[in-house]
Amino acid sequence: MPVAVRQTRRRYVTIDLMRAIAIILVVIGHFEDGDYPAAYECGIKVIYSFHMPLFMFVSGFVYIATWRPVGYREFVAAKFRRLMIPYFVISIFVITVKLMVQGDAPIEQTVTPSDYLTMFLYPSAGYFLWFIWALWWMMLLVGLFHGTGAHLVMLAVSFVAVLFQDCFPEIFALREFARDWVYFMSGIVLFEVILHPLRLVRTDLTVCSVFLFAILNYVIQCYGTLLPRQVLYVLMVVTAFLGIYLSVVLCRFICRFRGTRLYRLLLSLSAASYVVYLLNNTFVSFARTAVFRLFPAIDLGVWSDFIPAFIFVTMTGLLIPWWLGVRILPRTALTRAMFGLPGSGY
Secondary structure: OEEOOOOOOOOOHHHHHHHHHHHHHHHHHOOOOOOOOHHHHHHHHHHHOOHHHHHHHHHHHHHHHOOOOEEHHHHHHHHHHHHHHHHHHHHHHHHHHHHHHOOOOOOOOOOOOOHHHHOOOOOOOOHHHHHHHHHHHHHHHHOOOOOHHHHHHHHHHHHHHHHOHHHOOOHHHHHHHHHHHHHHHHHHHHHHHOOOHHHHOOHHHHHHHHHHHHHHHHHHHHHHHHOOHHHHHHHHHHHHHHHHHHHHHHHHHHHHHOOOHHHHHHHHHHHOHHHHHHHHHHHHHHHHHHHHHHOOOOOOOOHHHHHHHHHHHHHHHHHHHHHHHHHHHHHOHHHHHHOOOOOOOO
């Protein structure tokens, strides 16, 4: 059965920029300590309302934009090399590092030696790795069905899956798959029906989206626990789509600065986004630990302490993995295979 693998086609710069914005938001979201200013905590909740749906949307768009027919077995093998081999590599690395330092440094999710086995069932090395499991199942499913009609049916099914995500087991990150599948399928259908997201950008729609996005975030944060689960999930989906749309608007604005250093940096960051996603949490944790070791009296609840610590930690978590993904890891066949980079069979 023919399915899709990567091929060289027209580059969708807007999608590249969206992926760069998404990975920046991921790194920002990983700067957590539990003792930061209330305004930042509110901002983090806003970021979490759409940044991973944005990643899934971009993944679906890129999948269908680079489609060409190959056998399903070849497709699955390529996705395993792209997604699951890096997952196992990073899981082993993170578990090993945590076992070495968790007695001397604060660890968000502690591990035991048994996690070398449980990582085959769920992201025991770190919850952030759920994204890879969920994307893996999405790829396996979409590879079985082709054509706009089939994808529209899958999009409808994915909306139902969101409403009943609590019925899915946590093993293999299936619950996260049910929660975010709709965004992946939306990226596919958008490409097939509209082709380019910039066609959706309108001033009146943007203004309405900003207000609705703010209102829904307020409702979810303040009254989410009082709402029926299915109603809450619908509001969360609408909020996420509004965030995705506003990301398109932002990237259209950034496109005005073509050729600038910032523009080129964002495109480079987009190209290394998968490596940044895999490694940023580790470097964020190291940088955060270093801050508290060097400045034990630091108070992240105070803006004068919070801002420099935030800049140092997030830049460490962003720039070092980006440098590794652009300059170091692509140099050898082994590191390309370990991190699913182009040239590793994907």
